[in-house]
Amino acid sequence: xxxxxxxxxxxxxxxxxxxxxxxxxxxxxxxxxxxxxxxxxxxxxxxxxxxxxxxxxxxxxxxxxxxxxxxxxxxxxxxxxxxxxxxxxxxxxxxxxxxxxxxxxxxxxxxxxxxxxxxxxxxxxxxxxxxxxxxxxxxxxxxxxxxxxxxxxxxxxxxxxxxxxxxxxxxxxxxxxxxxxxxxxxxxxxxxxxxxxxxxxxxxxxxxxxxxxxxxxxxxxxxxxxxxxxxxxxxxxxxxxxxxxxxxxxxxxxxxxxx
Ligand SMILES: [Mg+2]
Numbered sequence: 001x002x003x004x005x006x007x008x009x010x011x012x013x014x015x016x017x018x019x020x021x022x023x024x025x026x027x028x029x030x031x032x033x034x035x036x037x038x039x040x041x042x043x044x045x046x047x048x049x050x051x052x053x054x055x056x057x058x059x060x061x062x063x064x065x066x067x068x069x070x071x072x073x074x075x076x077x078x079x080x081x082x083x084x085x086x087x088x089x090x091x092x093x094x095x096x097x098x099x100x101x102x103x104x105x106x107x108x109x110x111x112x113x114x115x116x117x118x119x120x121x122x123x124x125x126x127x128x129x130x131x132x133x134x135x136x137x138x139x140x141x142x143x144x145x146x147x148x149x150x151x152x153x154x155x156x157x158x159x160x161x162x163x164x165x166x167x168x169x170x171x172x173x174x175x176x177x178x179x180x181x182x183x184x185x186x187x188x189x190x191x192x193x194x195x196x197x198x199x200x201x202x203x204x205x206x207x208x209x210x211x212x213x214x215x216x217x218x219x220x221x222x223x224x225x226x227x228x229x230x231x232x233x234x235x236x237x238x239x240x241x242x243x244x245x246x247x248x249x250x251x252x253x254x255x256x257x258x259x
Contacts, residue, residue, distance in 0.1 A: 004240075004247060008222070008233050012244065015220040016251035018198035019259065020059045022191055023248065024211065025051070025241075026183075026203035027066040027077055029171075030224050033238050036141055038127070041076055044238050048078050050245045055083050057249070058256050061194045065090060065183045067170065067207060069131040089168055089207050090186030091133050091179035097193060105133065105178035108164055112176050115159040123151050134177035148172075170205045184210035200248065201231075202241055 004012070015021070025031055031051075032041045043051075055062040063084040066073045070087035079085070084094050113128075113135050120126045125142040128135060137155050142148035155174050160167045166177040183203070191199055197218075201211045204224035212221040212230040221231035224241055235241060 004243060008235075008244075009247065011220050011233065012247050013251050015198050015200055015218070016248055017255040017258075018196075018218070020061075020195055020197045021252065022061045022063065022187075022194050022196035022199045023054060024063045024065050024183075024187055024190070024199065024201045026201075026205070026208050026211075026224075027064055027068065027073060029204035029238070030202050030208075030241055031064070031077070031238060038129070038138065039076075043077060044242050047238075047242050047245065050242065050249060051079055051083060054245065054249050054252065057252050059259070060252055061190070061196065063190055065186055065201075065203075065211065067136070067168070067173075067175065067205075070094075072131075084190070086183075086186045086190070088131050088133050088177065088179065089175070089181065090183045090210070091177055091181035092131075093186070093189070097189060105164070108162075109133065109135065109178045112159050112162070112165065112178070116155060116176070119154050119158070120151060123147055126151065133179035134175050136173055136175040138173045140172035168207055170207050182210040183208060184214040187211050187214050202244070 028034060028041055031043045031047050035041050051062055054060060063086060064073060064077060065086045067089045068087055070085050070092050073085050073087050086093055113130055116128060116135050116137055120128060123142060127138040139148035139152060152174050159176055164178060168175040187199060200220040202222040202224060203211055209230055215221045223229040223231035223234040
């Protein structure tokens with residue numbers, strides 16, 4: 001995308017003029033290009049500075065909503081307060097918004113980790129990611145594709161069917177969570193907490209559809225990449241997201257003078 005299409009440009013202008021803005025961003029595949037090693041994911045150069053700039057504007061709140069654990073999201077994204085971080089697909093909130101005690105789910109999580117570890121035993125290239133409330137099975141780097149499909153199916157049909165377990169499937173990953181929540185609920189909670197009068201959300205994966213689904217008229221949803229989506233607009237890649245971020249800052253900055 002060499003420039004932003006006129007309809008999307010106009011939508012950014014409209015949302016930027018709202019009184020109190022909540023701007024939510026997915027991390028992997030949206031701010032940071034997808035890479036084979038999840039530990040190597042970093043935002044595009046310049047993106048962090050732009051996010052901080054947006055968050056410093058009056059009546060403007062910025063949050064990253066990721067499937068990653070909050071601690072990992074903080075470390076890899078390198079963003080700083082006042083930007084807020086929500087991890088584990090909307091199940092792991094900033095401390096000030098945490099309302100439930102997750103210790104009783106810890107035992108179930110431990111059992112899931114044991115089961116999944118056994119299922120994944122001997123599958124070359126598989127990556128198990130244990131987070132505070134979930135375990136994710138990444139098969140992106142499993143070169144034997146039949147084995148990858150087979151492992152995913154076994155995870156879904158065995159530990160994935162246990163009671164109290166929420167299953168999330170994304171691109172090349174299946175995740176078993178012991179906590180409720182998704183990105184849509186996270187957006188609703190942040191919107192209410194902040195008293196936002198409009199929300200923007202950009203994301204690339206199937207788990208981001210929960211987020212797009214709760215957007216209201218006057219909000220702005222942008223899907224990164226192609227495929228079926230509830231988002232009104234789409235762009236191709238993180239470079240385009242950075243272009244939208246720049247536009248949002250400039251429109252929000254100029255509308256602040258009029259508000
Ligand atoms: Mg993503």
